[in-house]
Amino acid sequence: MSVTSAATTGPAGPAPTSDEASAAPGPPGRRAYGWGPLLLRLHFYAGVLVAPFLVVAALTGLAYTITPQLDAMVYGTELRAESDGRSARPVSEQVAAAVAAHPEGTLATVTPGEQGKTTEVVFDMPDLGEKQHTVYVDPYTGQVKGQLTTWFGSTPLQTWLDDLHRNLHLGAVGRHYSELAASWLWIIALGGLALWWRRQRGSRGRARRLLLPDLAARKGVRRTRGWHASTGVWLLVGLLILSATGLTWSRYAGAHFGSALDTLDARRPVLSTALTGAPGPDSGSGHHGGPTGGTSVDPATVDEVLRVARAEGLDGPVEVGPPADASSAWAVTQVDDVWPVRKDAVAVDPAAGTVVSRNDYADWPVLAKLSSLGVQAHMGVLFGPANQILLAVLALGLLCVIFWGYRMWWQRRPTRGDRRAVVGAPPVARGAWWRLPAWAIVVGLPVVFLLGWAMPLFGVTLLGFLVVDLVVAAARRRRRPDTPIPTSPAPAGS
Incomplete structure (x- = not known):
């Protein structure tokens, strides 16, 4: 998902693929071609530069998926209660016990305990801001089992892991990382699917080739690409859901989503x-x-x-x-x-x-239901333990896809003595966006601007990719002013 390879590395460098060949600069002047080369180059840049943010999001999300089990181990005394055949005491007695144990603050909410859980009596405290004090009462004995500083019902451990996943404990500034990852995840995933589909067109058994890696391929970039792409296909739906739900509570895109809900009266x-x-x-x-x-x-x-x-x-x-x-x-x-x-x-x-x-x-409203269900699924709650397992599989799968993407980048590096490089070059010549058909540019630019407005961090980083590409191209031209325009794809490492 992070990087798309060009071809198998050989003694003279990688051989061009059909996508690369169609992207080759031709004679001077503008010559139009399709979306493939542009998708390939964008997938490459987004993969290389955004993947580190996705790695952090996957690792912190993986840690968050096991918070119910961690809470049970760390806060078992506060959270669990055994009936031992006894009936629950009146909730009013439990609240009175909590008030006696915590006389300061204002009663905020009461969640009666059931199915082995304690009753949670929550108090607002002026000096805690959004956080509160929660007193845990055994519903069968009426005894207070402890109290914790909570955030909307989350234990301190769950709150710490939540903050780690959302903002790396850096506050508002840290939220940029998770929003950047969510903004690009769906684009990288769909772009990778489109590229893999193009690569398999015309081949026999396309469905099998899309879903399963080619284990008969010799070791190298072809085999790595098979694992990278086919795993990405299996993860696609889950990654799209994670991206969409992550954006709904992000800083900038989330604000636009909230405004849309208000406009549509869908809260x-x-x-x-x-x-x-x-x-x-x-x-x-x-x-x-x-x-x-x-x-x-x-x-x-x-x-x-x-x-x-x-x-x-x-x-x-x-x-x-x-x-x-x-x-x-x-x-x-x-x-x-x-x-x-x-x-x-x-x-x-x-x-x-x-x-x-x-x-x-x-x-x-339907949108309100979908938003609520999406949030609970993203947090690993909606389907219980099965939801946690699914999120863990998505996180681990995404880490594997990113690893294989970087591995392809390394495998594509030039190995000849006079052209050695640490990693491979971008798989398509620069200027792919300019060589789109005129109609595609006319239609595509407003769509890109709309996406950039809806997801500002996507728009800013996309502009950054373009600037980096142009600056690198200009620097290479200055170093090699007499190099003629190539008529075929430049070898990897150029």
Whole structure:
């Protein structure tokens, strides 16, 4: 996926492929040809220069996939509770125990424990910013098992790995790396597929050749290219999903995506918690979703709120948010992110024992559903352990594809005594974009500008690739001013 080879290295250097031959500069003047040479050169540059960012994203993402298991080992005392045949205590008793153990702060949310999990009672702390304190209570004994500083429900370890994957612990500046990787991943993947498809056209058994490496090929760049390309084909759909979902919460492209959702009125619905019927505070804000509350409340009220919500059909894991003020209702939201997801929400007036408003997941706009499902899949939650395994396979597969790409670059290096080089040269002569048909340039430029606006880091780096290409070409012309324009592809290393 990172680099596409030209041909098998021989004693006199690599032999040109059909793509390279079609890209060869001809007589002076402009001569049009197809998209293949341009895709090949772009795939090469993007692979060589963007692959390091993809490696970091794959390694940090691979570490994040095992956070549930790591949490179980590191925070087992806080997170797990055994029933031993006992029934759960009233949630109000559990909240009262948490408040007694953590008198400072404001009650934010309560997630009743079930299926071997402790009850999570979350407190907002003014000095923690987005982070909160979570007190973990054994639902069967009512005893406090510990407390942690959390971020939207994530443990300290999970938060640390999340920050590592998103921004390398460098804050806003570090987010550029992950956005750059996500912006180019889908382009590299689709470009590689197009190049591999072109290479196999006219060959017998194209489907098999696309999906399986040619093990009969002699050792060298041909065999490496087979592994590189066929593995990329198998990973394609997963990589496209990772790229798209990663972009949705990136710094610049994510902001444009959010604006598009607003324009299309495709955000997840806001649950009205106002007792008067006016729109209340958003109960679905936050990086991982879930209601936000914040006022002094009577813990005993939680039991009645839960009773009403359960009677309304909100089964499974739920999160309870206290009212923001005296004129607001409690919010109860399903937080089951495992397929089939459950995300219905109701606003409850405990004094009257009634539901004042309701949002059903079935009524969400399609884009809001897809965005939410994509985020959960990207985080390895949507399909449980199978999702984690799939993400690990994608990360390891991507690392292999990148390794084989760099290996091809090294295998294509000139080996003759007078032309030795550390790595191979770009596989296509410069100026491929200028030799496109006129109609392709007219149509393609607006598309490129649109993509550059939607994904600014893609646009900036694409311009950078072009500038680097032109500067290197100018420098070589100055070093070899008398070299005539070649009529066939230059050997690797030129």
